[in-house]
Amino acid sequence: MFGKGIDVNCGSCPNAWSNFKNLSTKEIKEMSQNRFQSNFTAGEMIFKAGSPTSNAVFLSSGIAKIYLEGFDGKKIILGLCKPGRLIVGPGAYVDSTHHYSLVALTDVRACFIDMKLIKSYVQSNPLFSEGYMKDISEKSLRTFYKMMSLVQKKMPGRMAEGLLALADDIFMSDEFAPILSRQELGEFTGMAKENVVRILKEFSNEGIISTNGSTITINDKEKLKLISANG
Amino acid sequence: MFGKGIDVNCGSCPNAWSNFKNLSTKEIKEMSQNRFQSNFTAGEMIFKAGSPTSNAVFLSSGIAKIYLEGFDGKKIILGLCKPGRLIVGPGAYVDSTHHYSLVALTDVRACFIDMKLIKSYVQSNPLFSEGYMKDISEKSLRTFYKMMSLVQKKMPGRMAEGLLALADDIFMSDEFAPILSRQELGEFTGMAKENVVRILKEFSNEGIISTNGSTITINDKEKLKLISANG
DNA sequence: GGTTTGAGTTGATATTTATCACTATATTGG
């Protein structure tokens, strides 16, 4: 199922970006009429670094990963996306090009809204503009802290932080399915996949987590926070 | 010399932020009248992470460093600032708090403009707003590439990149004074100061750079680019 | 059903990088 979503109103979408509340009924209607929708299966690329930022993307269901492509094929997973958040990189206002790639981790339904439309609302609607500014500022801050973590913390600290992020920001539960492979968990926490295995095992031996089959359960969150904080 | 700059017009300042050209004469005048100016000597803190983002800062002369304060006192120098650029962190639109610190590296003359004023122009002036958006987007992209560099490149690659940045973006010359100590050069390139010394010596032995006293001269820029690109 | 493929895992090893201990060389304040 894909194509224009003629009969849908983005204003009443339960997964709408919170900043849409600053748009007028007219603007909402215009946007809803120009909305495209598409489905992706797990593993599919939604957009690729280097492609034009012609559309803003919103997930209406599913989870996707955002990653930077570094030198000789190495990747850095910046974070995971859930419904409700605007997905447009900073390239939109610099060179109209994506600087990171977005790939579906689960089956995903995504809405595409023409960036020209978004930019016109930024121009004409100060409240919406401020909301957009706030959104990219928050992302920028998160990048700062991700960078500090990757550069200054050691592997156990980075892994602890990564697990806490998955539990608290993505799954909202201390028990979660392995949406990320060991390889991807390594790209998320800045280490080789072999070291992901070793550190998870170490955490498991100490009773901090359990890995039942492929599900990870956090048993001792306080200890995990401690490891994360101590680097 | 400090205080309100009553007789100065930010519109005709040779070091003005390029986005000021999008302001009306009236806005420029208002801003000029509410401008504060202050001098700092090398080493002085201009603002500190955690303090309120009450003002946007512009340098009218000198060079300053922007750095993140990480765990147990370790710092990451995000970059150096020259006149002509807006200096406000992403915190301005999130929690009205600075998330990085700004310290003068040379003697610096800085202008302070009330953030309320800047924000009001963002609200009322779409072109100015777009310019602001573009500015923070560019900074965000730079942070991405800084992160990739720090995480994926090895020490020689990071140092080569750092030296090229100093030559091309800050000094506009392949020969420059040691505005950064070895310690700071380490914070800029993500390594311990001892390793800064070792790698500079190695570059020097290979004839890529010369370190005459405390001045660094780049002799073989192409090789430096190669080292930077190969990580 | 057998086989291929890829992820997960493990141990051994190599590489990279930080830390420590120390010397040398400036720089600064009295």
Add this chain to the structure above:
DNA sequence: CCAATATAGTGATAAATATCAACTCAAACC
């Protein structure tokens, strides 16, 4: 000018991390 202090530099060592070479196991495919 000299002591005090900070920065620069050096070598040895330890710690952190990546890489390599296997091996296991389960899913996917013919």
